[in-house]
Amino acid sequence: MSNLQVQLIKKPDAKYPKVNDVFQVKTASTPTASQLKDGEVFLENLYFSIDATMRVWISGAKTYVDPVLPGNTMFGQAVSRVLASKSQKFQKGDYVIGVVNWTLYQIISDAKLHLVKRGGDIDDLTGYSFLGPLGISGLTAYIGFEAIGKPKEGETVVISAAAGAVGEIAVQLAKTYYKCKVIGIAGGPEKCDYVKKQLGAHDCIDYKNENLSKRLRELTPNGIHVYFDNVGGEMLDEILMHITDHTRIILCGAIATYNQTGEPYKVKNYPRLIIKRAVMQGFLYFDHPELFKPGQATITQMLKQGQLKIRYDVQNGLEQAPNGLAKLLLGQNNGKVVVKAKADQPKL
């Protein structure tokens, strides 16, 4: 078993992710089961999730996780198989989810892991779904609505980055589960087509080719009741001009600001929150463990009934993980970006 490891080698600058390579992929030593201490498991990491927030982790900024500094191994959420265990919680053959290193093999404390499947086999789609609709993306969409947005039937919900991993689930939840009028915002005609035709949004604004302000006036004549914000920055500022009384703004992400190294974008329209008695709230899914079970139940139900379409943009091999993150930050992904740790080999 040869191990691979993805390391941050330097802090990203303004040219990242276009040209500037900040990661290196190394061959690393492989741990062995004999090194296990009590409470630890020996993992084979199978499927990694790529998330926009990783851009903040590698910036060196202090946030809700310790930053990844040059020389550190990159980490992220993954589905892994237990190869050996000295843990009371997990046994050999279990599938677990947790935040692990970007390596193929790893010894880790069981405190950082949750069981997703007890033994047997796992296929790629099931593995991805623990990272997507049944994992962070799905729970983030559901919890954003349940904890902050509280959409009521017939209200108008606007969702930015609507073709993204969280956005596509948010669109479908808003449409089918909350029974709202859903307007997506996405970049480019292809993404907008997906949001309308595949996800079922009532309309989708192509912010790269259409006038956002004019289209919002047309599509939300009674104002926006709930805004699910995955973008932040200038788009959020424009949205503030279209809110109505008691609008709820779910601050899920600010991908527009993650890669900024100069002056941050400044929101000038925030006094609208006072005039409209509106709320703007940030959240992270893990602050609401009480909503995990109902969220997973709701999403499982929708998946079973064919009401939830999910696209995966699969990176083949852990060594492709840095490219997957770059693709996501450049908006070049199609759906949830995942990494299959061991590349499929071309069939001869």
Place this chain on the structure above:
Amino acid sequence: MSNLQVQLIKKPDAKYPKVNDVFQVKTASTPTASQLKDGEVFLENLYFSIDATMRVWISGAKTYVDPVLPGNTMFGQAVSRVLASKSQKFQKGDYVIGVVNWTLYQIISDAKLHLVKRGGDIDDLTGYSFLGPLGISGLTAYIGFEAIGKPKEGETVVISAAAGAVGEIAVQLAKTYYKCKVIGIAGGPEKCDYVKKQLGAHDCIDYKNENLSKRLRELTPNGIHVYFDNVGGEMLDEILMHITDHTRIILCGAIATYNQTGEPYKVKNYPRLIIKRAVMQGFLYFDHPELFKPGQATITQMLKQGQLKIRYDVQNGLEQAPNGLAKLLLGQNNGKVVVKAKADQPKL
């Protein structure tokens, strides 16, 4: 009975309120009881409230009230006596509160009024208190905390414009009713002294003479749990750098931005709301009628027990109302600004 009327004559510009007079005081015709229609009352307006938000009303901007345009009579909340009535709700001699014109006498629909006292006499202090602690200022402070801030015992609450009409009640509620550590922010040593020694705040930062960032670091080492924002703008931006997990920002007012005619101040630190999963919410007291009774009960109790000190800055005569507003916007007032409609005459 000769009537007075305060009219807006032009939209305020950047020089207002320092030199530019935008109001005129006129002698107007006095209505008579014989003009009353069904559902109307004939009022003598006794005490007027002066509020910073009036600066927005006269700007011409569309907000939660119709703007006051040049040529219009200015309006605001007042305590009035019913001189004659064709209303089922009110009788002659009742004292009512409502939004009325800046005139001494007026005929008005009873739908816009609430009863505060049935008959008898009223003294100045009781009249002011319906505009202050038992009226908008008190309800705004209480509702801001109950609906958004939700302070828990022992938390750190920071209040801007702490010597102002809403601020001084917020300080005393946070200290005595919610049992929090209270840090005020006010302009100048005299106001800070009042906030500390008279209102009982644990400390007060003089933002005009002290370094706000440094003082906040010293006084709120565990971060700010609740921020009661009466100021907005640059001060809010600085506060965002001192929030902690799940901070609640009560957006009550943005006096810093009301008099701006150029580019509005832009908040650059809003992504902190995501990292800290914090909430920032605007509100108006009248959206929460369910909290009026408990709020008035709480405040009445504190007034009776001597736990609530209120200062009134009384303008003597309706013709002084424009000066009262200017004083408030320049931060030169000492406590709640009220107008006694008929000037006390000097005693010879």
